[in-house]
Amino acid sequence: MKVCIVSSCLLGLACRYDGKAFVDLSENLKSKYLIVPVCPEQLSGLPTPREKCEIVGGDGFDVLSNRAKVMTESGRDVTDVFIKGAKMTLKICKITNAKIAFLKDFSPSCGVKSIYNGSFSGKKVRGVGVTTALLTKNKIKVEKII
Numbered sequence: 001m002k003v004c005i006v007s008s009c010l011l012g013l014a015c016r017y018d019g020k021a022f023v024d025l026s027e028n029l030k031s032k033y034l035i036v037p038v039c040p041e042q043l044s045g046l047p048t049p050r051e052k053c054e055i056v057g058g059d060g061f062d063v064l065s066n067r068a069k070v071m072t073e074s075g076r077d078v079t080d081v082f083i084k085g086a087k088m089t090l091k092i093c094k095i096t097n098a099k100i101a102f103l104k105d106f107s108p109s110c111g112v113k114s115i116y117n118g119s120f121s122g123k124k125v126r127g128v129g130v131t132t133a134l135l136t137k138n139k140i141k142v143e144k145i146i
């Protein structure tokens with residue numbers, strides 16, 4: 001059976017920044033894939049719950065190219081931490097031979113189509129999270145689960 005990586009918070013696991021989870025959305029994937037839950041931000045060593053973070057100055061590709069940063073709402077630069085979480089997620093993809101990941105949109109790590117714009121005002125822009133960018137650069141397909 002093929003392996004897929006899925007954002008842990010979409011599997012009912014309470015790893016979100018606010019300590020909550022979404023309902024388990026794995027039902028349709030189970031018949032096709034062996035599911036490996038991954039939370040890049042927990043893998044990076046960040047606690048749960050943790051401060052809200054957004055990408056400032058671009059998206060995940062810009063972060064990887066040193067053109068944008070990941071900041072907490074109180075102004076701490078956590079760019080290196082987010083890159084670490086992305087690298088660990090890529091490592092899990094390689095260990096498990098996963099070629100596809102279903103990730104949570106809007107997250108500064110897992111965003112697939114859109115992310116928050118860095119102003120902490122709830123506004124979204126087109127763009128991807130840091131983990132999505134790194135997986136995409138390494139030829140791992142990233143899709144939204146819903």
Ligand code: SF4
Nearest residue numbers: 007009016039107110
């Ligand atoms: S969106 Fe990604 S980084 Fe955020 S809680 Fe879910 S799995 Fe973790």
